[in-house]
Amino acid sequence: MKSFPTKREDIEGLLAVIDPVRYAQTRNYVSGAVTYLSPYISRGIFTTRDVFNHLKNQSLTWQEVEKLVQELAWRDYFQWVWKRLGAGINSDIKQAQFPIRNQEIPLAFLEAETGIDGIDTGIKALYDTGYMHNHVRMYTASLACNIAQIHWREPARWMYYHLLDADWASNACSWQWVAGSFSNKKYYANQENINRYCKTHQQDTYLDTSYEELNTLSVPGQLVQVGQFNLKTELPKSTTDFKIDQKLPVLIYNWYNLDFRWWEHKDCNRVLLLEPEIFKEYPISGHSMQFMLELSKNIPDIQIFVGSFEALKKHCGEAAIVFKEHPLNAYQGQEEARRFLTPPTHKQFNSFFGFWKTIEKQLKADFEEC
Secondary structure: OOOOOOOHHHHHOOHHHOOHHHHHHHOOOOOOOOOOOHHHHHOOOOOHHHHHHHHHOOOOOHHHHHHHHHHHHHHHHHHHHHHHHHHHHHOOOOOOOOOOOEOOEEHHHHOOOOOOHHHHHHHHHHHHHOOOOHHHHHHHHHHHHHHOOEOOHHHHHHHHHHOOOOOHHHHHHHHHHHHOOOOOOOOOOOHHHHHHHHOOOOOOOOOOOOHHHHOOOOOOHHHOOEEOOOOOOOOOOOOOOOOOOOOOOEEEEEOOEOOOOOOOOOOOEEEEEEOHHHHHHOOOOHHHHHHHHHHHOOOOOEEEEEOOHHHHHHHHOOOOEEEEOOOOOOOOOEEEOOOOOOOOOOOOOOOHHHHHHHHHHHHHHHHOOO
8 A cells, every 4th residue: 555755855856766767658657756845736846847957967868758757737827727727626617517417526436436446446445545646637537527426525625625635726627627627628537548548347337338429428327326525634733832032034834835944953943823714614633633733844944823814924023934935824924935947937838739839948957958
């Protein structure tokens, strides 16, 4: 069973074991050589640029790393979409998803009993480990949105809740891409495809058909019954005797920023801010919360503050407040930019491939400078 280290020395060694050549060849298989870096990128410990710079320092060609860099670019692209749309990312982006039978979620997903072994195994792994292979995420989203005809939003919230690499930009945009509300066509996978990449051998399922027939498939009986689910975040308590030294700056960490190298050798107050309103809108599981708290232990003298930014401000007095930019941050103070593969662009792109076409030459030239 996959586990994700939380100690700094183990995390820092993860870049060294990346194999971009095998990644490109096998990434679509559940047993493929994926990097497992996504929880650390989502939590702000590694940036996409950190991974790119590591690849630059290896004896590799652009052709050998291109596929991995392109996948990193997808993550950046979704971040730009979130920055541009803000809360609009929670609605259908390009066009309305159609058809929609229900706004909830089939109970078969909650219980890992869809009848498709590759997907059910992936859901059980998600519950146990907080991780699901990206290809299985696409299969799951396709089954929910395009076969069960469920609107993408609630199943996306369910998946986000359990993921250690939960990133609402990647999650919401990927679900919409599959559902056809952020793409030109829906994504479908039949049983043959799932068997190939999940190494399963199922036959005679409702997905064991051609793609032409899959487009007109009636909602399978296993996916008809829907229900609500309770996604609730159990927040810890604030640090006992929480106190701010107002002579020093206050660095704000959160679910999206647990970078233990940030201002590493400077004297500051370091605060992990957990805002109840954020977690009410974007809840995470107890497994994810524990992962965050364990990662935060790598930050010296970190204090936990559970409450709003305004409540925290009252403790800060005249101290300077420093934070990293993120679409969910409604802070005031000194904002630092996050690092991406390329400098921020204000151009609007209607598709990922328009974005990739714009940055590909720049990245290749940058890579080949070494």
